Amino acid sequence: MTEIVDESLMLQYAQGDIQAFTDLYTRHKDSLYRYFLRQSATPELAEELYQNVWSKLIKARSTYQVSSKFTTWLYRIAHNELIDHYRRNTTENKVIALNVEDKRTEATNEAEVGHLADQQQKTIDEQLHLSQQASHLRWCLKQLPRQQKEAFLLKHESGFTLNEIAKLVGESSEGVKSRIRYGINKLKHCLMHKMGRV
């Protein structure tokens, strides 16, 4: 139902309804932002790519046709934007600033602790533990190969099915399934290593 509404909102926006776009944007902004944040070297770059995608979508509103799901269209633009960026800056993406990442992890860790403290149903220790795990997982996710990372994010962040991801990235469903499977296994190993369980 949500998907149908998405497409309707986009069509309304194409006809000049700004409120329709605001609703659409509010609905998808967070997951799309994190999609870029997880795959970019810096938050600034993620913001730039994120803005570019919305800008392209806005420019293409008059040509929009309901041929597929709105989210598929949105993430296809996002995927292409990311691929273009990787092509332009191949060397840049080889370098992952681990120190910067660690510092960022610590900072978000603290913020997250504060956020999770509000949840009264969990004890402070559990919250801290969960926060630590989430922080490590984000770090591990950064270490994944690009394609595995993207497949994982499209599934767990944006909620696409295997077939939808396959269509979006131009791969077979089996290929996407393998990518996600390998990705999750690597995440598990990485997390165990980070928690000192190996």
Place this chain on the structure above:
Amino acid sequence: MSDKYTDHDITRFYSEGSTEKPSAELDAKILALATIPIETKSQPTLTSAIPIKKPALYQTWYGQLSTAASLVLVTMLYLHNSDSFHEPADNVNEQATNQLMENEATGLSSIKSTEQPVKNSLKKSIKQKVNIEKRSKKEVSSIMADSTLPSASSDTEIRQLNKVKSISEMTPEGALEVTTTFNKIDGLLATEQREKARERLIELLQKYPQLKADLNARYMNLLM
């Protein structure tokens, strides 16, 4: 918690940690961008309605000028060089023959002994042979005409007449060789190289013994 993580754990940890959001400033920027109306395609003006087609090269002044200049150049080159193109072949052969004779007289025709490549010498020798053949035929015919004169009493004239008698009975190739060899012998005698001239003459007589009967006193002396 067990030592090993499950898929569910990974999903849960990821969901727990996924709290980042775009900044309010970024949201505002994008929402502001969305309010900009779609650019209506401007009505084509008189100048922009008709697409400016790039003229073909022949339609431009520089294209026409360069074509005319090319034609003039080609015509001038043709007119300038047409005389040499249409020069009779005999004249060319005559020139080549004259040059060859000069070369031979100065002893430059001994290509075999030089270090020139075989191909070049072969080509040259074939050209020379053709020219010499023509030349010798002319020479023979002119000498034949002169031999009817009763006043042919000088040594050279007698020698030429003797040569002609025997040469005229030979094949064109033989006549050519004999004429060439006699010319070389004369050249060697003129440069006081009697021994070499004698060797040449002996070689020639071994090949063509019938010439011995017609040799004049000068050549006979050389043999002694």
